Amino acid sequence: MVTSEYAVPHTFMSPHERTLAALRRQTPDRAPVFCFCSEESPGTSAEFRHFVMTHADVFYTRPLFAGFQCTGQEPLKTDSELDEGWIETCYSFPEGIQFTEVSKKGDTGDYIGYRKHLFENRKDIERVLSVPFLPPEGNPRLDAWLAELHAFAARSQRDAFFRIAFLGPLGTLAGSIGPADFAILALEEQQIVRRYLDVCLERQHAYLDYILPRLRVPVIMNIGGAEYAIPPLMPPSAFTRYIEPYDGPLIRLIHRHGALVYYHSHGKVRQFLPRFIAMGSDGIHPLEPVGATGDCDLAEVKRELGRDICLIGNIQYDDLARATPRDLQRIVRDTLRVGSEGGGFILSPSCTPYHCPMPRAVEENIMTFIETGLRYGS
Numbered sequence: 001m002v003t004s005e006y007a008v009p010h011t012f013m014s015p016h017e018r019t020l021a022a023l024r025r026q027t028p029d030r031a032p033v034f035c036f037c038s039e040e041s042p043g044t045s046a047e048f049r050h051f052v053m054t055h056a057d058v059f060y061t062r063p064l065f066a067g068f069q070c071t072g073q074e075p076l077k078t079d080s081e082l083d084e085g086w087i088e089t090c091y092s093f094p095e096g097i098q099f100t101e102v103s104k105k106g107d108t109g110d111y112i113g114y115r116k117h118l119f120e121n122r123k124d125i126e127r128v129l130s131v132p133f134l135p136p137e138g139n140p141r142l143d144a145w146l147a148e149l150h151a152f153a154a155r156s157q158r159d160a161f162f163r164i165a166f167l168g169p170l171g172t173l174a175g176s177i178g179p180a181d182f183a184i185l186a187l188e189e190q191q192i193v194r195r196y197l198d199v200c201l202e203r204q205h206a207y208l209d210y211i212l213p214r215l216r217v218p219v220i221m222n223i224g225g226a227e228y229a230i231p232p233l234m235p236p237s238a239f240t241r242y243i244e245p246y247d248g249p250l251i252r253l254i255h256r257h258g259a260l261v262y263y264h265s266h267g268k269v270r271q272f273l274p275r276f277i278a279m280g281s282d283g284i285h286p287l288e289p290v291g292a293t294g295d296c297d298l299a300e301v302k303r304e305l306g307r308d309i310c311l312i313g314n315i316q317y318d319d320l321a322r323a324t325p326r327d328l329q330r331i332v333r334d335t336l337r338v339g340s341e342g343g344g345f346i347l348s349p350s351c352t353p354y355h356c357p358m359p360r361a362v363e364e365n366i367m368t369f370i371e372t373g374l375r376y377g378s
Contacts, residue, residue, distance in 0.1 A: 015057035016161035016218040019346065023220065023260045023282040023310045027343030031336060031377035032057040033370055034312070034348040038160075043357035048367065056370045058159075059220070060152070061352075064166035064211070065145040069176070070203040072134030074141050075099075086115055093131055099124070118176040122185065122192050125173075129199060136210035146214060153217040161218035164211075165264075168247035169200035171225020179233065186234060186242075193242075201246045205253060212257035221254050221261035222285075223247055226276075230267055239272055248279040255280060262312060266350070268295040277308045286350035287313035299338045302345075311339055312346040315369065320349055325368045332372040340377055347373045 011029045013021065021028035037044065037052045038060055052058060067073045068091060075091040082088055082102065091099045102116035119125060136142050149162065167175055173196055174182050185193055225247065229238040247263075254261045262283030263276050269284070273296075276284050287301065288294020298314045305311075314335055319328060332347070339345035349369070355362055 014159040015059065016159065016220075018057060019059075019161070019220060020260060022344060022346050023262065025307060025310055025344035029378070031340040031373065032346045033373035033377065034059075034346055035366055035370055036061070036349065036352040037366065041353070041358075043355065045358075045360070045363060048358070048363040051367050052370070055367075055374060059161050059163045060156070061163045061165055062145075062149055064164050064204075064207065065142050066166070066204055066207040067134060067139075067141065069128050069131075070169075070172060070200045070207075071128070071131045072136065072139055072142075072203065072207070073131060088116075091118075095131065097127055097131055099128070114178070117178045117181070119173075120177065120181055122189050124177075125185075125192050125196050129196060133203060136207050142207070142211070146211070150216055161220070163222050164215075164219050165222040165224070166204070168223055168225040168243070168250060169197040169204065170228055170242040170246060172200055173197065174225065174228035182228070183233070186238065197242065197246050201249065204250060208250060208253055209257075212254065212259060219259060221259050222264055223250060223261055223281075224264040226263065226265040226269070226272070227267045230265070230269065230272060236271070239275060244275065244279060251280045262310065267293065270295045270301070273301065273305055273309070277305065281309060283310035283312050283346065285312035285346075285348060286315075287311055288316060288350055289314055291316075298335065302338060302341075306342065306344050310344045310346060312348050313350060314339065315347065315349045317349045317351045317353065320353070320365050320369055321355070321362050323365065325365065328365055328368055329372045332369055333376050336373065336376045347377060 013029045015032065018028040018030070018032045022032050033056050035052060035056045037056070038058050039049050039053050040060065041049060068075055073093065075093045078090045080088045085104045086102050087104055088100060088102050099118050100116065101114060101118045103114045153162070173193070177185070226239065226243045228234065229242045230236065251261055260282045262285055263281040264285045266286065266288065273284060287296040287298065290297055296314065298311070301311060315331065319331055323331065336347060339347070353362070353366065
């Protein structure tokens with residue numbers, strides 16, 4: 001059983017330095033170990049949080065501020081309780097425009113299920129595009145976001161850094177609408193979809209361009225959304241239409257400001273990896289192993305593409321949640337044996353832990369994952 005007394009092997013890089021080296025496809029002092037937990041993780045024990053903070057390569061996640069649906073505005077938000085635990089959330093703008101969604105938490109706490117999504121049809125997209133855009137300059141909510149981030153960094157431990165995460169234009173749209181409705185829109189209403197993506201790109205570009213030179217904390221950037229544009233949800237051609245022309249410019253902007261960025265995309269991404277590289281992504285996560293949800297053989301990907309992009313993964317969260325400690329140790333050792341050779345690899349689960357509260361067995365498995373990563377990651 002892992003305890004907080006486990007001795008951390010001697011290293012000379014900070015978590016941020018180690019992560020930057022891996023994203024640059026260099027060889028750090030050891031493979032970084034991400035676990036997407038920190039002292040802020042709700043529903044976890046004090047022992048678990050202490051172990052994570054003193055052993056893993058900890059970063060703090062903050063969503064990129066661009067306002068509601070990239071409008072720059074933050075509408076009035078009100079919640080109403082419905083039947084069987086469902087919550088209706090209403091977003092109201094001063095102009096009289098409203099949007100509603102109906103959701104509830106799943107059995108594990110943080111997982112959200114929707115009975116009504118934010119958008120249902122073309123008219124909803126047209127309505128959100130009619131909301132006046134509040135640019136970043138002089139936006140008080142953006143100023144407050146930057147101030148909170150900098151104040152938190154001043155209170156935190158010296159070596160911690162931030163992951164600034166956001167969905168690109170397609171991910172922002174697709175994450176706000178039911179899968180069936182989105183499939184119909186993408187097929188039958190391409191004009192309004194394109195208009196939304198064009199507007200979202202322009203606004204995200206403006207906020208990133210404003211925020212990045214004003215960040216006074218160590219960061220890495222994290223963009224997502226491509227999983228909505230790959231099979232089985234959409235044909236491979238959707239990646240060309242909806243991801244490369246929109247997420248690519250944002251990645252290039254991030255690079256112009258001197259920051260590094262990795263892409264997060266679940267699903268069977270193997271055939272798209274060269275295109276993530278062409279867009280300029282420094283890393284790709286989570287590289288799910290060959291199986292029901294993934295198609296990435298780590299050895300093959302490392303051999304063919306490891307010089308061009310940092311590989312981040314390739315541990316399924318289901319293994320952290322359900323495997324025996326012995327089996328988990330074997331999985332982590334085998335992953336590191338393949339992935340860490342020559343650098344350019346970050347050991348990571350496929351997603352942020354979703355248990356809240358987190359069962360003790362899962363806490364112990366995540367600590368075993370971290371300990372094994374430290375022991376065999378050199």
